[in-house]
Amino acid sequence: MRTINLKKILIDKALVIVLLFMIIGIIIIEPSFLQWRVFTDIITQSAVKMICALGLMFPLLIGGTDLAGGRQVGLAAVLVASMSQMATYSNRFWPNLPELPIIFPILIAIAAVAVIGAVNGFMISKLKMAPFIATFGMSTIVYGINCLYFAKKPNNSQPIGGIRDDLRILSSYKLFGQISLLVVIALAAVIIVWFVLNKTVFGKNIYIVGGNPDAAKVSGVNVNKVIMSVFIIESCLVGLAGIMEVARTGGANSSYGNAYEFDAISSCVVGGISLSGGIGKVSGAVIGVIIFTFISYGLAFIGVNANWQLVIKGIIICSAVALDMRKNA
Amino acid sequence: MEKYRLKVSNMCKSFPGVKALDKVQLEVKPGSVHALIGENGAGKSTLMKCLFGLYHPEEGTIELDGEKVEMTDPNTALKLGISMIHQELNPIPYRNVVDNIWVGRFVKKGMVVDEEKMKAMTEELLKDLEFDIPADTLAKSLSVSQLQAIEIAKAVSYDAKVIIMDEPTSSLTVAETKHLFKIINRLKSEGRSIIYISHKLEEIIEVADEITIMRDGQYVGKWEIKDITIDEIIHQMVGRNMEERFPPAEGTVQEEVLLKVEDFTSAQEHSFEHINFELHKGEILGIGGLVGAQRTELVEAIFGLRKISAGTLTMNGKTIVNQTPQDAIKNKFALLTEERRVTGIIPMLSVWDNALVVAYKKLANNVIGLINRKKIGKSVDNICKELDVRMAGTDTLIKNLSGGNQQKVLVGRWLLSDCDILILDEPTRGVDVGAKYEIYKIMRDLAKKGKAIIMVSSEMPELLGMSDNIMIMCEGKLSGILKQNEATQIEVMKYATMFSNKAKEEDSE
Numbered sequence: 020m021r022t023i024n025l026k027k028i029l030i031d032k033a034l035v036i037v038l039l040f041m042i043i044g045i046i047i048i049e050p051s052f053l054q055w056r057v058f059t060d061i062i063t064q065s066a067v068k069m070i071c072a073l074g075l076m077f078p079l080l081i082g083g084t085d086l087a088g089g090r091q092v093g094l095a096a097v098l099v100a101s102m103s104q105m106a107t108y109s110n111r112f113w114p115n116l117p118e119l120p121i122i123f124p125i126l127i128a129i130a131a132v133a134v135i136g137a138v139n140g141f142m143i144s145k146l147k148m149a150p151f152i153a154t155f156g157m158s159t160i161v162y163g164i165n166c167l168y169f170a171k172k173p174n175n176s177q178p179i180g181g182i183r184d185d186l187r188i189l190s191s192y193k194l195f196g197q198i199s200l201l202v203v204i205a206l207a208a209v210i211i212v213w214f215v216l217n218k219t220v221f222g223k224n225i226y227i228v229g230g231n232p233d234a235a236k237v238s239g240v241n242v243n244k245v246i247m248s249v250f251i252i253e254s255c256l257v258g259l260a261g262i263m264e265v266a267r268t269g270g271a272n273s274s275y276g277n278a279y280e281f282d283a284i285s286s287c288v289v290g291g292i293s294l295s296g297g298i299g300k301v302s303g304a305v306i307g308v309i310i311f312t313f314i315s316y317g318l319a320f321i322g323v324n325a326n327w328q329l330v331i332k333g334i335i336i337c338s339a340v341a342l343d344m345r346k347n348a
Numbered sequence: 349m350e351k352y353r354l355k356v357s358n359m360c361k362s363f364p365g366v367k368a369l370d371k372v373q374l375e376v377k378p379g380s381v382h383a384l385i386g387e388n389g390a391g392k393s394t395l396m397k398c399l400f401g402l403y404h405p406e407e408g409t410i411e412l413d414g415e416k417v418e419m420t421d422p423n424t425a426l427k428l429g430i431s432m433i434h435q436e437l438n439p440i441p442y443r444n445v446v447d448n449i450w451v452g453r454f455v456k457k458g459m460v461v462d463e464e465k466m467k468a469m470t471e472e473l474l475k476d477l478e479f480d481i482p483a484d485t486l487a488k489s490l491s492v493s494q495l496q497a498i499e500i501a502k503a504v505s506y507d508a509k510v511i512i513m514d515e516p517t518s519s520l521t522v523a524e525t526k527h528l529f530k531i532i533n534r535l536k537s538e539g540r541s542i543i544y545i546s547h548k549l550e551e552i553i554e555v556a557d558e559i560t561i562m563r564d565g566q567y568v569g570k571w572e573i574k575d576i577t578i579d580e581i582i583h584q585m586v587g588r589n590m591e592e593r594f595p596p597a598e599g600t601v602q603e604e605v606l607l608k609v610e611d612f613t614s615a616q617e618h619s620f621e622h623i624n625f626e627l628h629k630g631e632i633l634g635i636g637g638l639v640g641a642q643r644t645e646l647v648e649a650i651f652g653l654r655k656i657s658a659g660t661l662t663m664n665g666k667t668i669v670n671q672t673p674q675d676a677i678k679n680k681f682a683l684l685t686e687e688r689r690v691t692g693i694i695p696m697l698s699v700w701d702n703a704l705v706v707a708y709k710k711l712a713n714n715v716i717g718l719i720n721r722k723k724i725g726k727s728v729d730n731i732c733k734e735l736d737v738r739m740a741g742t743d744t745l746i747k748n749l750s751g752g753n754q755q756k757v758l759v760g761r762w763l764l765s766d767c768d769i770l771i772l773d774e775p776t777r778g779v780d781v782g783a784k785y786e787i788y789k790i791m792r793d794l795a796k797k798g799k800a801i802i803m804v805s806s807e808m809p810e811l812l813g814m815s816d817n818i819m820i821m822c823e824g825k826l827s828g829i830l831k832q833n834e835a836t837q838i839e840v841m842k843y844a845t846m847f848s849n850k851a852k853e854e855d856s857e
Contacts, residue, residue, distance in 0.1 A: 220708045220717035227705055230694035237653065237691045238705040238761070239677040297696050 031346060034289055034339050038310045045317035052320055059197055063190075065312045066201040067263050071283040072290075072304045073212045074256030077249045079287055080216075081229040082296025083143060083150035085250065085280060087158035088257045091132045092276025094165045095261030098128040099186070100179040100271035101168075108181030112174050121185045129258045135161060136254025140247035162273070169273040178272040182265060189266035201263050208256070213301040225249060229296030285332070286311045288339040291346075311335075351414070353378040353541045354399075354430075354510050359408030361394055363748055368394040369405065370565045376510065376558075379539045381532060383552040383573070386562035387585055387752065387782055392545050393435065395562070396512050400432050401425040412509070423452075429509035431502075433516050435545075436689075437495045441488035446470045448487050449502045473505050477531055492519040500528065504535065511535065512543045517551060521639075529555050547778075549578045561585055586782045594813035595788050597832070600630035600795040601816050607769055607800065612649065612659035620646045620824040623659070627769065632791060632801045634815030636808075637844050641821040643804045644686055647771045650802075651683040652676040663769075677706060682767035684758055686774045686804075688751065692758050695747035699739060699757055702746045703728050707764035731760040736786055752783035759790060770794060771802045776810060788814060808837050822847045 029036070046052050071088065078085045101112035102124035135157065142153040170176045184191070189200045216222035227235045228245045236242050260279070265271050290307025292299030314335070318328045356374040360367070369391045376382045386392050397403040399410065401419035410417050412428055419425050425432075439448055446466050455462045455469070470483040479497045487495065496519055503511050513532075517525045532542055532555055544556055552559065553573060561568040561584045568584050605626050612623040620642040627633055635643045648654045650661065652670035661668050663679060670676040676683070685691040694702055704711070704724070711724040728742055735756040739749055746754055755775070762770060772791070776784045791801055791814065805811045811818055818830045820843035828843035 218719050220712045220719060223701065223704070223708055223719065226697060226701065227694055230697050231691075233691040234694050235705065237673060237683060237685050239673045239709075240705065241672075241674060297694070 042313050049321045061312050061316050063199050065308050066205040067260050069205040069308045070260040071279050072286045072308045074253040075283040076287050076304050077253040079292050080225050086154040087161050088280030089276040089278050090158045090161040091257045092261040092279050094161050095128040095132050095258035096265050096271040096275040099124045099262045100265045103183050103186050104181045105183050132254040132258035133251050136251040140250035144243035144246040165273045180270045182269050186266050285336045293343050355411040359405050361405045368565050372567045376541045380557040381542045383544045383556035383559040390562040391565040431506040431508035432512040433499050433503045435514040439487035439495050444484045446483050473501050510541045514545045595792050602629040604629045608662040610660045613657050615655035615657040623826050627800045629798045630795045631816050634811045634818040635804045636811045636840050637821040642824040680768040682762035683771045693746050693754050698743050699746050700742040703760050735760050752779040755779050769800050773804045820844050
């Protein structure tokens with residue numbers, strides 16, 4: 020009986036084990052990888068990805084997806100950046116805009132993507148569209164809107180810079196001189212999402228809708244409401260990621276966030292969140308993101324060619340999905 | 349030593365938390381019908397899936413005509429001459445009958461599929477079996493019994509030595525079942541062996557030559573059918589005497605009318621219309637009728653799952669509206685649906701979560717819907733104990749439970765919701781004899797507590813044995829309401845076929 024369990028654990032955790040070995044391999048090739056600075060770098064880099072992965076986890080749990088996730092990161096980034104430039108900066112997006120309290124641009128950006136989430140949710144719940152194609156269409160729409168806004172005169176598609184310090188502080192202030200506020204936000208988000216998914220009726224209903232929507236309906240769960248809420252929450256989270264990107268990089272342009280949803284979905288799948296819905300834990304998303312960032316950082320650290328890095332990442336994703344199918348068949 | 353077509357010995361198979369097969373044996377003679385029976389969860393389906401290469405047993409051997417064989421996958425099984433009529437029909441909806449029969453072994457002419465030849469083969473096969481189904485119909489437009497016929501034709505077309513039939517008559521009418529038996533007898537005379545799995549014991553006595561009984565994953569014994577009676581079979585199946593199949597009624601019906609249904613008419617055409625009835629506190633109201641009488645449609649409409657064009661519900665003297673299931677639950681209705689797998693269980697979640705789907709909202713009655721696992725865990729434990737759900741623990745995934753135990757969890761789901769009116773749509777379909785009795789007892793207990801129960805049932809004994817009043821529907825109309833003491837099988841059938849000449853003809857066949 021014990022050996023059977025061991026085998027099951029090996030299959031369940033196969034990918035994590037292989038990836039841990041890769042990390043050990045990287046350390047052997049380049050022992051200097053093992054230093055505090057690298058670690059804090061990776062954690063900081065993980066912060067934005069973590070928020071995206073938490074966001075995408077919601078549609079994945081109901082058996083959906085959001086291919087517009089990355090473009091929403093970009094839209095939120097451009098919106099927030101365009102409204103939080105220093106008054107003294109020369110190329111202002113809105114030349115006559117006074118310096119608003121920083122919360123306003125943030126709320127406007129979040130509200131904008133929340134509307135997009137609501138439309139996604141509407142298409143999928145009320146219009147019964149397949150999430151894949153509905154959000155695929157939405158990604159083009161969002162990118163188009165973003166580019167239109169970004170091309171507005173006098174900006175004319177110039178990268179937005181001169182972000183105010185009260186937004187940049189999220190990345191520049193270091194707790195204990197080491198950890199940025201971005202990491203703190205990510206950590207808080209992890210705890211909140213964990214709480215919602217595991218401790219509240221809404222969280223349970225997400226798993227139930229993902230597991231068997233027909234049974235959920237008969238049991239009095241408002242399936243459409245759950246789907247709508249899932250997409251709105253997801254959009255707010257990726258919007259937050261966009262704002263954090265602006266704080267991290269000190270600027271924005273319309274290509275921000277491109278393909279972020281793929282990294283997020285990949286991390287979730289590596290962490291054992293099933294693409295068929297109903298299965299997956301927050302801890303899985305966390306592990307997935309950290310391992311993924313470790314690998315990409317590590318591969319770059321030991322000087323692997325960027326194109327090869329893409330190939331390796333792709334292989335990891337395919338293996339993760341293959342294992343998912345095996346586990347939950 | 350006797351020669352066997354198929355011999356299974358010492359087979360063992362475990363799943364997380366359960367030993368599904370424990371040293372099971374099965375011996376099937378050539379040219380005979382071998383019935384395999386046992387309660388749900390006894391391991392019949394698991395054994396058949398091992399035989400068909402869908403599961404891989406940990407121990408045990410399979411011998412075919414004296415030769416040891418290894419069933420690695422269904423393809424191997426089919427090649428070795430074992431075909432199977434599956435219990436769950438899985439048609440490919442947008443493909444025609446031809447494709448559905450020959451899928452996996454399309455006939456080719458050079459590089460391309462030989463459509464014409466396949467069509468001819470299909471027509472010949474269907475004609476040979478006397479099934480009147482056009483070969484180019486799409487599967488989605490076939491009725492359930494026609495799909496079952498296609499499945500039978502498919503199994504026969506493999507030219508197999510052993511044909512496994514898992515509940516082949518579950519959706520067939522009496523006449524169609526007779527037709528199937530004719531086919532079975534012909535297959536038998538051609539020297540083929542048939543393994544016949546069914547819950548309908550009368551059928552088994554009629555068609556089988558030998559019988560193997562299983563209980564709790566173990567082999568109980570093998571009998572010649574002429575040496576055993578139905579009572580003895582039931583006794584061996586449950587391992588105890590079943591003196592009474594139904595717990596006695598205790599006169600729990602109260603004067604007070606709980607629910608009044610008036611002029612209920614579906615928004616869809618050819619569905620139920622102008623239905624009127626009253627439901628009293630403590631009453632078990634059975635709804636009988638033939639397939640297509642629109643009984644499920646009616647109760648689903650009462651529960652807010654289907655739209656109505658006219659009709660009112662009056663509960664405790666007040667008019668109520670159930671537009672959605674949420675409304676219905678708020679009005680203290682509960683509905684156990686007919687299709688356990690489709691609209692009942694959430695397979696990858698635990699028993700715990702499955703039991704609480706409806707009640708979460710009520711038990712976590714605070715602003716953010718916070719769930720206190722400790723506080724509400726006890727009610728789940730209690731309900732599972734009360735209903736005698738057999739499992740490793742409430743953390744077990746529900747998909748690992750047997751059908752009967754899954755059904756008990758679903759009954760528990762609604763009991764936890766604290767309903768006043770419990771609608772049960774075929775509550776014991778696919779549930780074994782022992783669990784059936786337990787479900788009946790639960791129904792009686794609830795009636796005693798003053799709850800009202802509406803039970804849709806196609807099983808005549810259940811309808812007659814459990815209902816205080818029986819309401820019979822025919823072609824969407826209410827054809828009669830019988831009191832328990834005046835209801836007989838003949839009376840019920842009379843009302844069930846009242847408006848349909850076609851059904852009458854079929855009955856007199």
